[in-house]
Amino acid sequence: MIIVMRPDSTEADVELVVQRLGERGYGHHISRGEARTIIGAIGAPDHEKEVVAGQFSVLPGVERVVPILKAYKLISREHNPRPATVLIGPARVGGGSLAVIAGPCSVESREQIMQTAHAVKDAGAAALRGGAYKPRTSPYSFQGLGVEGLEFLMAARAETGLPIVTEVMDVRQLAGVAEAADCVQIGARNMQNYDLLKEAGRCGKPVMLKRGFSSTVEEWLKATEYIAAGGTLDIILCERGIRTFEDATRFTLDLAGVAVVRRETFLPIVVDPSHAVGVASLVPSMALAAVAAGADGLLIEVHPRPDQALSDGPQSLTPVAFGELMKQVRTVAEAVGRQL
Ligand code: PEP
Ligand code: MN
Secondary structure, rough: OOEEOOOOOOOOHHHHHHHHHOOOOOEEEEOOOOOEEEEEEOOOOHHHHHHHHHHHHHOEEEEEOOOOOOOOOOOOOOOOOOOOOOOEEEEEEOOEEEEEEEEOOOOOOHHHHHHHHHHHHHHHOOOOEOOOOOOOOOOOOOOOOOHHHHHHHHHHHHHHHOOOOEEEHHHHHHHHHHHHOOOEEOOHHHHHOOOHHHHOOOOOOOOEEOOOOOOOOOHHHHHHHHHHHHEEEEEEEEEOEEOOOOOOOEEEHHHHHHHHHHHHHHEOEEEHHHHOOOHHHHHHHHHHHHOOOOOEEEEEOOOOOOOOOOOOHHHHHOHHHHHHHHHHHHHHHHHHEEOO
């Protein structure tokens, strides 16, 4: 914590700050510049810093107090400097490998998910993703097949061997989703559902946390810390685009945010270009850019018949287009030292 004194502060003001620090059992370090004095507080425990900063900011002669603290600890690189590998079933995410997770936005029928599972597996996907519970902007849109959708996903896993990723929207769904899935996805709209985050951290399966589309990287990392505090470090982050003034694409893919996340945490991060751009023709270039930017994986929406999809058809790749993309992904992955 750093206490910056005003230029017109007096020696008595400085002494009072030092005295108050001492009363709390903290050490101090005074740095006297030409214009102002800065006092570093030493030994304040993290959990006290925010409150103490508020209290010191009202002392006479104090201009501002800067708490030097990261609100995320368990997931920070300081806590664990080595990049982690998270396993989705047998699929490795992070630690030098690149995992492509693909599938339809929604599980619509047994046949649709089977067909997609075989197609993405043949093209080299590491995991199958599809929503049984769908967070739709309109209550009148298709809401997902629920439990039946989970059963279809499990059947697809049994037939293809692909591990499955699927979304949980509510604490009440968590036990069922965690039992069925190899990785539980928390969607953009639930990034700040803190009760769900905490519970997901205790569900026994890895958790993929998508970035809220109006959230800063810091808010996203704090949300991630909730899952870690729940009890697991098997967490994958997913950048899926944020809302900006630009409306040429559905959202704006924040690849700089991916670089920041990689600097701040050891946890793997995947990129979802499908939701970010919202249109199939733009997905491949953003997918390749994400790999080049250091993503540990991709999340791509694929549908056997995008023209008949019940959700997100316009941004879904056909199996053929997905196969083409995978070839290019392989080339870029090799160029940046990643193994597909
Ligand atoms: C999805 O993954 O299909 C989805 C709804 O994405 P998001 O939560 O990123 O909007
Ligand atoms: Mn979708």
